[in-house]
Amino acid sequence: MNHSDHFHHYFADLHIHIGRTQSNRPVKITGSRSLTFSAILQEATQRKGLQLIGIIDAQVPEVQAEIESSIQQGIFLEHPDGGICHEQTTCLLGAEIEIREPGMSPAHVLAYLPSLAQMKSFTSWLSKHMKNVHLSTQRLYQPAYILLEKVEELGGILIPAHIFTPFKSILGSATNSIRNIFPIHRLIAVELGLSSDTEMADQLSELQSLTFLTNSDAHSLNKMGREYQQIRMREASFKEWVLALQRKNNRAIIANYGLNPKLGKYYQTCCATCYQPWPINNxxxxxxxSKKKIHGVADxxxxxxxxPSLSPVYRPPYHYQIPLEFLPTVGPKTREKMLSEIGTEMEILHFASLEQISSSVGERIATMIKQIRAGNISLQAGGAGRYGRIE
Known part of the structure; x- marks a missing residue:
């Protein structure tokens, strides 16, 4: 834990799922078996280079028991200002929850709480209003405002998740305005999702006061850090993170890093049967x-x-970033070689010299990473549940 009076810059991915508990019990049904709490922290520290992460299945009692046991063994430390610390990484405890307001489709929100004790209290409350607290992203049978009040009562914050995606998001499928579900002044941030970016989102005036988060929504270890942000804080803790979201006391998100929206699974409206782009006005x-289509985020x-897209003065730059696993010709062996010879994925994508990369894996991959850093990559847009790709 760093108690410095100086500010530091932290890479953060705040939407990571747990696939299995220590006893191999499923949490996120579609999540990888290797996606355990301990494995996520190790991946974040040793391979991804993420100093702040958010695990959003921390409401699961068995996950809490694993954290508690690891704290007792001295493997993890609980930060006095919120968060679970392991080596160079702090983990924030969160829960993804499905809400459904009358007359609307379901939507997902992220509740983050400062401490393990508060998360356990939250689980106790959830268990009275949810069918199964042992699984990820379960339906809450309470009004959204009651959830917001409970999270605030426990010292936490609530953030609408992947707000534009066509399935289970507030603006993508539930309603035309966040105000129909939550008072905007009670929110401090929203999560954009893989098929949108700052320029797109800033076409909605109601989002002007809100900080934008770019997170991976990882269902496997490899997907961690495919979207992330860089945050200026004194240290990696829940308290400092909230100040950064509020843009207070010189704390702030200073950059968002995400896939070009065209690489997202739902960027363009496509046929649900053959995945071809849907013709306009047909x-x-x-x-x-087929008459079945899946609406794209852009539409x-x-x-x-x-x-028009108007970013407020505080809005940080949005950098298009492509994870190593998206790169053509970069398979698992090549990735492992880079990680072992150069450093973490953040190190490779942001800081390693092209000479370092070239000497490790060749000039072609070094040139590709140079083009990514400059934003000079040709893409084929994704849609209807299929990712876009680099051409």
Missing amino acids: DQCTNCG RIRQLADQ
Whole structure:
């Protein structure tokens, strides 16, 4: 734990799922078996280079028991200002919850709490209003405002998740305005999701006061850090993180790093059957004749936009970043070679010299990373649940 009076810059990914508990009990059904609490912290520290992470299945009692046991053994430390510390990484404890307001589709929100004790209290409350607290992203049978009040009562914060995605998000599927679910002045941040970016989101005036988060929503260890942010804080803790989201006392998110939205699974409106882009103003796919389409985030934002893209002065730059696993010709063996010879993924993507990369894995990959850093990559857009790709 760093109690310095100086500010530091921390890479942070605050939406990571748990696949299994220590006893191999499933938490996120679609999550990898290797995605355990301990494995996530090791991956963050040793391979990804993330100094702050958020695990959003921490409401699960068995996960809490693992954390508690590791604290007692001295493997983890609980930060006095909130968070679980392991080597160079602090983990914030969160829970992804499904809400459903009357007449609306379900939507996901992220509740973060400062301490293990407060998360355990939250679990106790959830268990009275949720069918299964042992699984990820379960439906809460309470109004959204009651959830917000409970999270605030416990000293936590509530953040709408992947707000534009066509399934289970506030603006993507539930409603046309966050205000229909939550009072905007009670929120401090929203999570954008993989198929949107700052320029797109700033076409909605109601988001102007909110800090934008870019997170991975990782369902496997490899996916950690595919989107993240850099945060200026004194140390990595819950208290400092909240100050950064509030943009107080010189704390702030200073950069968002994310996939180019075209690489996201839901960027463009596509046919749900053949995945081809949906023709404008058509009621069926011209490729296969299907009448089923999945609305893209870009089209949804165009529907909701009430202004040109206007970023407030405090909004940090959004950098398009492509994780190593997305790079053509960079397979697992090549990734391992880079990680062992150069350093963490953050080190490779941001700081390593092109000479270092070239001497490790060759000039072609070094040139590709140079192009990524400069934003000079040609992409094919994704949609209907299929990721875009680098051409």
